[in-house]
Amino acid sequence: MVVSEQLDAFFTEKMKDYPTQRSFLVPMLLYTQDELGYLSDEAIAYVAQKVNLDELEIRNVISYYSMLTTKPRGRYNVQVCRNICCMLRGSDEIGAHVKQRLGIAHKGTTADGMFSFEEVECIGACGWAPAMQVNYDFHENLTAGRVDEILDQYRSKSSL
Amino acid sequence: MADLVSHPDEVRVVSKRFGQGAADLDRYLAFDGYKAVQKALSLGFDGIIKEVKESNLRGRGGAGFPTGMKWSFVPKESAKPKYVLCNGDESEPGTCKDRLILEHDPHSVIEGVVIGGLSIKAKVGYIYIRGEYRYLVDIMRKAIADAYARGFLGKNIFGSGVDFDVYWHTGAGAYEVGEESALMESLEGKRGVPRIRPPFPAVVGLWGGPTIINNVETLASVPHIILGGGQWFAELGTPKNGGTRLFCLSGHVNRPGVYELPLGYNLRKMIDEVAGGVWKGHKLKAVTPGGSSTPVLTADEVDVGMDFDQLMKAGSMLGSGGVVVLDDQTCMVKYAQRIMMFYQHESCGWCIPCREGTDWLKKTLNRFHAGGGVKKDIDNIQYLAENMLGRTFCPLGDAAAMPTISIVKKFRKEFEDHLEGRPCPYEKGVVEQLPVLA
Structure with a gap:
């Protein structure tokens, strides 16, 4: 898995707080980025599968939020x-x-x-x-x- | 984290638990915590709305819409679930008050969400906190978990037979998401693009269900209203402007910080006494009274009571309570340019007047401030801004236009000075000269 099992389990649990699968997407992207440093292609594929959306749709959301980045950054x-x-x-x-x-x-x-x-x-x-x-x-x-x-x-x- | 300040004129209602460790549930309970929600359960939905209406509480996020009225727009019966959404996406430049509430008194926000929910017969509330405020998300997560552990949230709260769930949520950096319909889009996992209205969220909101959306400070005021009574809260302020407000005093003052003062408090007094006056012995030039989107007031216009109606009459707005003070050394063109740079950056690009307008205005103001201006730019800036007003899906276009128009109108001379003393006569040696267009 791209993210830790702990983080993946946290996402699975937190997604139950919402009536639709994609609702937790924005925080999910941020927490994934926190763990990996940036949103790599693999991370995007993981999130897409997690919320059952196309990768393109995930990228569409990423590009809106200024804290999210698809490029590596400093520590x-x-x-x-x-x-x-x-x-x-x-x-x-x-x-x-x-x-x-x-x-x-x-x-x-x-x-x-x-x-x-x-x-x-x-x-x-x-x-x-x-x-x-x-x-x-x-x-x-x-x-x-x-x-x-x-x-x-x-x-x-x-x-x- | 952020330092607390105080002044003898303060009336502490929303901030009364600041610095008291009330993020801890037992401390919160020692300060009347969760008593309001129990009282609200006995009042019933009509009783809650009656108190909130009587309190003259108006939205603390910026628009100042009467909260009780907003809640009463929700249809009694609905096929779809109803929701409460707490807007903690505080990002209006000049505003740093919700941060303190979420840090020092998170349970009051939870309580406000539950009471709001009871008033419309909702069963679920969400607390959306901006992504940059991660430490506050962590504080809220703990507060919610603690409340569940005591049975204050979840099934059959306080033995009332009523179920109520509260969940936390966080953004990832977007001013626009502070706008209510964009906030809902973001919570649904999408780009924060505003929705066209009507229908209003009270009828069609989150996932299509009726939704009330309120600012953190608004909801944190509600438990105090329920306990103290609507009439008591109303009398703290001025007619139609109930209660107190957390004013964020920033910019060129000696004692910046967040102070809780009754609505209607005189702005000059706020600057001179509460905030300790303009720094470095300088004189006052201008004030942004309610966050970056509100029209600026000149030094001659600050004898005004800080409530929604008096500021409206003075040609500005109370907005989000962010009072930004500018001394006489400030370049107003640079100030306008900096505001526009922000709105251009934050425009979601969904509708054309805002997307194109903020971009043209930013480019023009950048060039103008850097000594590349021509005389007709001044009228053009005003014309462009005036043509954005009221022509966008959401208020971001207005937010960019209003301060700009006021600065051009009230400080036109400073624009003209830039044509004489290029590049910027107010910041000698700082600004790099750009070529002047033919």
Whole structure:
């Protein structure tokens, strides 16, 4: 199987909460991606079979949602919010700093596969701007110095 | 996670359990938890709707539609199952309040969903939380499981003979899904493209069944209304605007954060006192009063009570309660450009005025801000935006147009300044000059 047995069993169970087979599709894609890093051809084929739809229909859904990706990403996806509240408090500088620090552009991945970078729309941290998410973790009230500390923490975490 | 703030003017209703560990079921029970749903069971569906109508509770997601009225539109009898859908797809820029409710008081949302369900005789509710809020999905999953373990959800809740199930669901990144019909599409496992209305969800909703869809804050208010009474809640606010609201104060203020204030609270006071004034000793230039989609107010227009009707009269909207404060150093063209960039990114592309309109507006505003503007662009921006208004399936087109129109009308001079001091006279040395079109 493409995903772990545990995840597959979780999907089977959760699908019972809905009257139609495809209803849990969007979360299923996200949880599959969380486990595999991205939605590979094999992952798409697995999900299609799971919800009894054509692969084309699965791809059609994937292309709508901005968190879903069919391309591999770094282990830590650094998502800097660029929307108005963060912009007003310096997110342009934060974004530029991350790019410079990691040496990659928007949607790029470092050569060692450790980090990816993305400018994203509002992540719901407006009152604690500027903010970013690394994978699902929120980091708020950012400064360039704070960003360096955070990136270092992730780097050392992965070398453990 | 996100820091909590406080101010003496706050009236804590929805936020009263914040910081109290009430995500834990026993803590929640110690704070009157699950008493409202038991009272609601004894009130019956008509009794619930009567209280909610009396409370003058209006939708906290943005539109401000009276909640009791929305619930009363659901037909009493239906061949198809009825549903409650809690909209936790909070993504309107400037809005970060549902996040706190889901983090600190998830059981109040569950309780609101059950009470909403009882009012329309539904048996199932779904709580949809945006994909980025994974830690809140995990908190909600635990809260729901805990409630089932105590028999508060499932078969025969509180020995009433009534069955009620609540399920969690999550998105995967899409602002558009916050629109109610797109939300239903997403929950059904599809692209979040809006449905044409009528029929409205109250008649034909999830999987074709009658459905009520309410924002997290709306539903979290409901248990308090049931316990305190509709009249008590109504009196907290202004006429036809019951209760309090979680205002998200952000941008150029000294003490940003989420504050719960009565509806009708003065906006100037909110900025100067609650949020500690404009930062760095700067002066106020403008305010977005209700999330990025609402028309901006100038510094001269902020003596206004923050409720749905007073803001409407002032030419704007209360929206989602996201108050974004802009100081006098801000470039309004850049602000307009940034808003449009967002809506262009989020437009689902289903209908043409929004898909093409946001794209043209984004390109024009980008070029204009980067010193590539010509005089006729200013009227063109306004013309394009005005032609999107009311011509789209869902309100995303309006959401993109309204702030744009207000910025061009109220800050036209800043656009003209960009023609004189290219590229941007407000951000010297920051913006790269683009060629001027002939």
